[in-house]
Amino acid sequence: MNFKPIVTEKAVMKIETENILTFEVDKRKTKGEIKKEIEELFKVKVDKIHTSIRNNKKIIYVKLNKKDLAIDVATQLGLM
Numbered sequence: 001m002n003f004k005p006i007v008t009e010k011a012v013m014k015i016e017t018e019n020i021l022t023f024e025v026d027k028r029k030t031k032g033e034i035k036k037e038i039e040e041l042f043k044v045k046v047d048k049i050h051t052s053i054r055n056n057k058k059i060i061y062v063k064l065n066k067k068d069l070a071i072d073v074a075t076q077l078g079l080m
Contacts, residue, residue: 002025002026002029002037003023003024003025003026003029003034003037003060004023004024005021005022005023005074005077005079006022006023006024006059007079008022012074012079012080014061014070015070015071015074015079015080016071018063019063019064019066019068019069019070020061020062020063020064020070021038021061021062021064021070021073021074022059022060022061022062023059023060023062024057024058024059024060025058025059025060026058027053027056027057027058029058031049031051031060034049034060034062035049035062038062042073042076044064044065044068044073045064045065045067045068046062046063046064046065047063047064047065048062048063049061049062049063050063
């Protein structure tokens with residue numbers, strides 16, 4: 001796993017309200033690679049991925065399909 005979950009108050013709010021998971025990833029990873037890896041690892045369907053570079057780190061926001069709940073994935077990761 002080449003990404004680590006971000007557990008801030010804002011990230012937890014996104015999980016609960018918008019079905020979005022937030023991760024820090026390697027800057028060289030593409031959206032396609034990230035999407036494939038997350039879908040295979042957690043057995044979910046990814047709708048969208050938004051990226052942001054902050055403090056020389058790549059932050060991704062992963063919007064899951066309505067039938068897959070971000071809170072379930074967060075529980076799997078031990079975040080909730």
